[in-house]
Amino acid sequence: MNCTHAQLAYRHLRGRLIAGEFAPGTRIRYGPVGQELGISATPVREAMGLLANEGFVELVPQLGAVVRTVSRDELVELYEMREAIEPYAACKAAERASETQLEAIARAVDRMESLATKVKASKSGVAGKRETAEFEKHDLAFHMLVIEATGNQTMVRSSESSNALMRVFATERHGYDAAIMRATCDDHTKILRAIQQGKGRQAEAAMRQHIVAGLNLTLNTIESSRSRRWETP
Numbered sequence: 304m305n306c307t308h309a310q311l312a313y314r315h316l317r318g319r320l321i322a323g324e325f326a327p328g329t330r331i332r333y334g335p336v337g338q339e340l341g342i343s344a345t346p347v348r349e350a351m352g353l354l355a356n357e358g359f360v361e362l363v364p365q366l367g368a369v370v371r372t373v374s375r376d377e378l379v380e381l382y383e384m385r386e387a388i389e390p391y392a393a394c395k396a397a398e399r400a401s402e403t404q405l406e407a408i409a410r411a412v413d414r415m416e417s418l419a420t421k422v423k424a425s426k427s428g429v430a431g432k433r434e435t436a437e438f439e440k441h442d443l444a445f446h447m448l449v450i451e452a453t454g455n456q457t458m459v460r461s462s463e464s465s466n467a468l469m470r471v472f473a474t475e476r477h478g479y480d481a482a483i484m485r486a487t488c489d490d491h492t493k494i495l496r497a498i499q500q501g502k503g504r505q506a507e508a509a510m511r512q513h514i515v516a517g518l519n520l521t522l523n524t525i526e527s528s529r530s531r532r533w534e535t536p
Contacts, residue, residue: 308346313353315340320359320370321443321470322436327372331360357464359471373472375525382518384465386511388458389446393494393510394503396452404452405499411445412491419484430479438479438487439470445491449498449510483520490516 316336325331333344333351340347351368354360360368373381400408418438422430430438443466450462490513497506 308340308342309349309353312336312340312342312347312350316347316350316354317359317467320354321439321467323439323470325370325471327370327472329370330366331368331370333367358468370471373468375522378472378521378525379518381465381469382514382521385462385469386514386518388462388465389450389514390507390511392450392453392455392458392462393498393506395455396449397498397501397503397506399454400452400498404448408445408448408452408495408498411441411448412488412495414441415445415484415491416488419481419488422479422484423481428481430484435479438484442487442491443467443470449494452498486516487513 316331319325331351333347337344337347348367351360351362355362355368359371361371363369396404415438418430418434418441422428422434446466447459447463450459453459490509493509494506494513497503497509
């Protein structure tokens, strides 16, 4: 076993999963991934074991690694965990964030604003695959930077897992049109302003409102998708 290669495969696959490159239910073959990275299948197999422990994939006999399909209840649980942690983190970030951390959070918001403006100006008004991946990337960065500003490493580790899993299942949630992107940016700006001004309770309330809105949007999208599936042609 080559631990360095296993870690390389783990980071590579985890990044691709979070970016939404593998839809739930997709089988990930060890050999092709190894060839892509220039390594054997053995460290890829070990990396899959780590990803399975984190809840990203399932190891299925005769098939290997398959990206998990999250249930509605599991999705609600992920949001509930975030709602329990992130509003408190936003409150603490308002008390503890350094200037450097505030600047990093603001940059994440600025990048999301740029993408939202770009999509609004496009003909379709809907984010393409590249814009969606970039928006998700900076959205994740925003949330993790707020949590990191608490200085609580246990909280960071717990939140990284739940936030990462949310991104894996993003394809089951919703797409991004200009209105959704605008609403997300507005929420993030409200949270950022409260943290910058040291208003912990306002930051806490704004973060809770943001996460609850995200859950409602996700559940509405799931229900709408199921309704369309059962419509008579």
